Amino acid sequence: MRPKTAARVMKFFDEPVEFEKQPGIGAPVWRGRAGGGAALQAFAAAVRAAGGRLAALWGSDERPTAGCFRLHAVFGIEAGHAWLALDLPPDLFCPDLSGIFPAANRMQRAARDLVGIDFEGADRRPWLRHGGWPADWHPLRHDIGEPAGFANQVTDYDFVRVGGEGAHEVPVGPIHAGTIEPGHFRFSVVGERVLRLEQRFGYAHKGIERLFAGRAPAEGARLAGRVCGDSTCAYAWAYADAVEAACGASPPPRALGLRALMLERERVANHLGDLGARGNDASLAFGLAQFSRLREDWLRLNARLFGHRLLMDCIVPGGAALDLDASALSLIVEQCEAVGREVRALRRIYDEHAGLQDRFLTTGVLDMALARELSLSGLAARASGLILDGRAHRQGYTPPPPWATLGVRPASDERGDVAARAAVRFAEVAESLRLLRELAVGLPAGDVRAGLAPAAAGAGLGVVEGWRGEVIVGVALDAEGRLARVHPHDPSWQAWPALERAVLNDIIPDFPLINKSFNLSYSGADL
Amino acid sequence: MIPVIRRILRAGIVSEPRPEPAEAVELDRLQGEIRRILGRALAIRQVDAGSCNGCELEIHALNNPYVNLEGYGIRFVASPRHADMLLITGPVTKNMEHALKTAWECMPDPKLVVAAGDCACSGGIFGESYASCGAVERVIPVDARIPGCPPTPRQLLAGILAAIGR
Structure with missing residues (x-):
């Protein structure tokens, strides 16, 4: 409507x-x-x-x-x-x-x-500033000028200390033991038991928000699509929504269908990767091999149809950068059926695998009250019983097109543990495959791109339900219609503190499994 | 157990044959080179110096059954002290500069360094700024570069092999 x-x-x-x-x-x-x-x-x-x-x-x-x-x-x-x-x-x-x-x-x-x-009276420890620039130099002030060759000083961070007999700290990162983004985890433990986990991030802070300033709105799309590589569609769409609201433009219906198609392909790609990796984390290498094979099939079709394996730069302000023909759409439908069949078989294996379930069940529990208190959104919230999904109807809320007519059924699970987050991923893969088939079959005819006339001093906010959760982009234009301020917001801002709490009843060897069951973004929140 | 075995048999071996004869000869030569220089295998320590995570996704894909990186005698290790090669992604952020230098210092010789992705090669879309040092070569010496945003698994594989062959 x-x-x-x-x-x-x-x-x-x-x-x-x-x-x-x-x-x-x-x-x-x-x-x-x-x-x-x-x-x-x-x-x-x-x-x-x-x-x-x-x-x-x-x-x-x-x-x-x-x-x-x-x-x-x-x-x-x-x-x-x-x-x-x-x-x-x-x-x-x-x-x-x-x-x-x-x-x-x-x-x-x-x-x-x-x-x-x-x-006033808030925590005054720096967050993104480690020592690369002075405390009184604020990069997002318009009159601050260029950085003047600041020395990059390594600074200490004031972690909260846990005292008591036998209590000690285990520092992890910023470089982790795998192919993962950088961040620091400080565990306070007694024996194996985790008493406290405190995160220190900002290692991936590369000054994205400052880079937006002064660009033309169309130019900012490429940057928005690189805030967080695994959610490029969600960011590009949220950014496009915000720019369109600021400029008073409306993308044509076919473009919205294509955007949804890409967003759901992104969701499935990430869930396939995560489900395989969770198997591997619990020593079921079979799961990793099978799911990474399916993910590769999925990405190869992306490359063939969209020209990019991760779908970067396919969503632009005003619409979509490309169109799909009938044969491409039928390939998507066929692939959904094939992948759906395999994922159902793999789910049965995961569900019945005693060793895997033993690691998954009751590990890394986050309850609903805490999820609500911490303002969680997305997959992690749904796995703790909070049924929040921007694509789905709920009382008092009508999702934007094209979701409103698709009847999206949000997945949820009340257990809040690693098993729940795996179950929600399985359920969401099934639902996304259904949505993809519907979107491919029912894609409206017409143009895929509308004109965009930048409006002086306009502002807009885009909100998209990415695979991880709610991706938000705020945009403000200056008097000439260029970008004055863009703030991309990742759901990981809210979910990282939830991870600090979810590990408290477990031991350090369970941390990799719990951490990756959330699979949060460092780059998205470090900006 | 039986369903697992059944799935494995049904999926079969999907690791891809070498595409073209010329390239295959080159790969054989490089594999021989790896053995000669490094003994049995090449150990890579991947360091994300501030990427958007796109390159990491494609580096993960190197281990999928299609590309099967371990089939070439190449594997990822957890510590730079065990690594022959650093595979670095992202522009090097100011906040990662120190950690990256430390990792490089910890490595044994010959300290091969490969910059993977546009950001690591040139600073990419993020460039140099108050928060970013830009390209990896601004912080530590680089032996080889693999451009792309992100590079595909095939490009990464070819780039890693080429770096050893130098």
């Missing part, structure tokens, strides 16, 4: 903040301005009381267009997303939201590192 063109003013939870629906056909987003820090805190508390989530938070230097710095907070509520902006005073003081939403902690610290926002 297209929203009515006239702006509708909405209020949520009896809070005074007024919201207007974002125009366009993307996921439902309401934009509002908080009157002050207290209003922001009150709204956040109301969202929390209603069972909502903190979906994203970032700082922005909007002095050229609005005359001030702003804090942006996106909340996941029943009806979709409430995007709240707060004008900051010249001293950049801002209320701390981490007491209401613990997930705010790292996002606020990143906003402090990059923009220099001062969150």
Whole structure:
């Protein structure tokens, strides 16, 4: 359903903040301005009381267009997303939201590192800044200039110490023992038992947000597709949604169908990879061999039909970069049937394999209350019983096209352990294969790309249900219609702290299995 | 157990034959070269110095049954101290510069270094910035480069073999 063109003013939870629906056909987003820090805190508390989530938070230097710095907070509520902006005073003081939403902690610290926002009474340890640039040099300020040959100093990080007899620390990373992204895990243990896990990230921070500034909106798509390589479709789509909302453009229906097709192919590719790797983590090499064979078949068809194994650069603002003909669509349908058959057989083997289930069951448990408290989204939330899926209908929420007509059935499991996350992946592969067949058969005719006329000072927010969870991209254009600020937000921001908690009843040798059962992104959250 | 064996038999051996005679001769020569220089096998330590994870996905694919990297006597190891080659992805972030140098220092000679992917080769789309040192060669010496965003498993395999043959 297209929203009515006239702006509708909405209020949520009896809070005074007024919201207007974002125009366009993307996921439902309401934009509002908080009157002050207290209003922001009150709204956040109301969202929390209603069972909502903190979906994203970032700082922005909007002095050229609005005359001030702003804090942006996106909340996941029943009806979709409430995007709240707060004008900051010249001293950049801002209320701390981490007491209401613990997930705010790292996002606020990143906003402090990059923009220099001062969150009152909050955790003041740097997050993305390790020692490569000075504390008073904030890369996302427009007038900060080029970095002046800063020395790269190795800094210590103030980990929380665990005391007591026999307690000791096990440091892991930033280079891990496999082909994995960089990050540091600090375990405090007694014997084998994990008492505390604390993460230190930022190792993959390569300054993506600053790179967006000044580019044309069409140019930013390539960069958005490289925030997190395994979720390139989700990011490219969320970015395109945001740019389209900012420019008032609507992609044609065939383009939406193609985007969904690519997003579901990305989901299946990642799930196939993960299911194989989970087998391997529990010493069932057979699982890795079988699933990696299926994944390779899947990626080869991607290369053949889309010209790229991981589908990079296929989704662009305004639509899709390419079209598929009838024979390509029938190849997709055929492959879905073949892969579906094999995955069903492999699932039976996984389910009945005593050794595998012994490692999976009751390992790395995350319960629903904690998942909610930590603002989790996506696969990890669904495996803890929180049925949140931006593609699916729920009470008070209608998904954007093309999902609304597909009747997406979200997978869920209440156990919250490694087994649950594997079961959700199996269920989602089956559902995605069904969706792919429906999308391929019912792809609307017509163009795949609409024109895009950049709008001065426009802004937009895109939300896409990627394979890992909710991918959000916020875009603001400057007076010339170029990108002033882009903030890509990965679901891993919220899920990494959940991992710190999920390992607490287990031992270090189970950590690789638990960690990879979430399979979170480092690059996506380090930016 | 029986269903597992049945699946294995049904899937069969999918490892791909060498595509063209000329290339096959070259591969045989390189495999001989690996044995001569390094003994029985080549041990690779992969280091992600700040990539988007795209290159890692394709490096994982080297171990799938189609490419079957271990069939060439090449395997990934957990420690740089056990490695003949560092296979590095990503632009080197400022935050990874120190760790990458440490890993390189830990390696035994001949310290082969291969930059995998556009970012590692040239800095790629991320380039040099306040947070990124750019190409791997800005931080440690590089012996060979495998361009691509990301390079395909075949390109990675060819690049790794070529690096040994130098």
